[in-house]
Amino acid sequence: DQQVKQNSPSLSVQEGRISILNCDYTNSMFDYFLWYKKYPAEGPTFLISISSIKDKNEDGRFTVFLNKSAKHLSLHIVPSQPGDSAVYFCAASGLYNFNKFYFGSGTKLNVKP
Amino acid sequence: DAGVTQSPTHLIKTRGQHVTLRCSPISGHKSVSWYQQVLGQGPQFIFQYYEKEERGRGNFPDRFSARQFPNYSSELNVNALLLGDSALYLCASSLWGGSNQPQHFGDGTRLSIL
Numbered sequence A: 001d002q003q004v005k006q007n008s009p010s011l012s013v014q015e016g017r018i019s020i021l022n023c024d025y026t027n028s029m030f031d032y033f034l035w036y037k038k039y040p041a042e043g044p045t046f047l048i049s050i051s052s053i054k055d056k057n058e059d060g061r062f063t064v065f066l067n068k069s070a071k072h073l074s075l076h077i078v079p080s081q082p083g084d085s086a087v088y089f090c091a092a093s094g095l096y097n098f099n100k101f102y103f104g105s106g107t108k109l110n111v112k113p
Numbered sequence B: 001d002a003g004v005t006q007s008p009t010h011l012i013k014t015r016g017q018h019v020t021l022r023c024s025p026i027s028g029h030k031s032v033s034w035y036q037q038v039l040g041q042g043p044q045f046i047f048q049y050y051e052k053e054e055r056g057r058g059n060f061p062d063r064f065s066a067r068q069f070p071n072y073s074s075e076l077n078v079n080a081l082l083l084g085d086s087a088l089y090l091c092a093s094s095l096w097g098g099s100n101q102p103q104h105f106g107d108g109t110r111l112s113i114l
Helices: none
Strands: A010-014 A019-025 A030-038 A045-051 A056-059 A062-067 A072-077 A086-094 A107-112 B005-007 B010-013 B019-024 B031-037 B044-050 B053-057 B064-068 B074-078 B087-094 B109-113
Touching: A010 A019, A019 A030, A019 A086, A019 A107, A030 A062, A045 A056, A045 A062, A045 A072, A072 A086, B005 B087, B010 B019, B019 B087, B019 B109, B031 B074, B044 B064, B044 B074, B074 B087
Parallel strands: A010 A107, B010 B109
Antiparallel strands: A019 A072, A030 A045, A030 A086, A056 A062, A062 A072, A086 A107, B005 B019, B019 B074, B031 B044, B031 B087, B044 B053, B064 B074, B087 B109
16 A cells, blocks of 8 residues: 655756655645655665645755645755755655654656766 | 664575564664665565554564664564565664654665575
């Protein structure tokens, strides 16, 4: 039962442009969402989070948008840099399940110089 | 400060054997979670522990078990290994395991079953 979905397995963007990574979820009880970045041979690194009481959260070049009615979130990276090339995972959890996170299958971002 | 550390980094076992994976959380973190990641998929939740108590369990068979020690480190045990258990096993820690806390991951243990 895939409760969190990332429908784009890969994305290619030119350096300096915007990268937009998308994520959809099905469980309306989810109220906390995160994005992780993963390089090969390393564990996922926490990037940014958003609570369901907000619709936007920014941290430097990274902004996460949450549309609760559409059960959709997105990660914007502006400007994109070659070092951003990695696999990005979105994850979600709900108040009822403590720290148990459901992950999407990931989007591989390639930022071309 | 040290992040989440996992050992070993790689492990090769044969079907039917048993394996123990170890995890040390970030200093001050009291909650540890275990995830399994197979190729091409996102991490899948196995267990969460807080203060040595199991708080949550994912959809994994009883061959999988875990425990947390008084120093908050944790072990994941898998018995009667199957080929399908080949995966990257990730450990994550958080302060107290609340639903609105980010988890911080180690680099994982790559388990290969022959």
